[in-house]
Amino acid sequence: MDFFSFGKIIVYIDKFIKFINSIFFLVLIIGLSFALIISPMDYLQGDTVRIMYVHVPSAWIGLSIFSIIAIGTLLNFVFKIKNLYLFVKSLAPIGLLFTCLAIVTGSLWGKPTWGTWWAWDARLTSMLILMLFYVFFIMSFKIFKDSEKLPQILSAISILGIINIPIIKYSVEWWSTLHQPASIKIMGTSSIHSSMLVPLFLMLLVLLLYCALIFLMKYKTEIIKIKKRNIKRL
């Protein structure tokens, strides 16, 4: 398991950070050019559809990160793997940021298309609940910092929070909501044209690179904190 030692990990972290820094701005410029200039406007929504290029990837990232941290927390609870603890701690703030961004950009998209900034419908409310789960999760690290109960508390939040994920996903099908149903399907044909799909995936790539960069820096910080605490034992 030498591959997972902090020494090995930190070498790869530095390499990945350098790699992301070297390509990030190029990918960002290409993504923004497609999202704001090259992609066509929607025949119904006009140019407001461009908000999709930041709203949809943000929502996907917010949902995915919570699913990952929930699985990670449960695995850590069972197998007590220290790396997993650092992994979920480093990921959670990124998930919170993108969940908040999905809500705010969704609201900015909602006003010109629905005529309202906010509605207490199933999709919007379940996203707000996800944001609260993120807040509880992050607060637990601060409140129960030195408590032995922390893994149990994180696991409880994860289990309750993960139930919300399919509710968010299927809320537009189960209930009558203002939010449109999914246009992109993993199984089946997507109802979105490639001229909009390409910018969407380019912006997803930009935000994923950003997430990776923040995650690696946070993970490295956590490793350094541990080394600093244990310096006298070295």
Next chain:
Amino acid sequence: MINEFLNMGGYGFYIWTSFLIVTVFCFILYYKTKKTLKKYEKELAQELEKLPIEHRKRIARSSKVISSILASQNKLS
């Protein structure tokens, strides 16, 4: 043409605000994360500076994390 681009068919406020909010908040998180990382790197390097030079060299040889931090701080002597 630039005005047309900025106006975005009359929806410029909503579109530019969305992109601006994402940019600003992503930058804030990046800045805070980088600042925290640098702070802990510096603190660890300062703690190591307090140790006798032989002890510091031995730690740097045995720990890749420490040697990487010392190298980044240019304090490996």
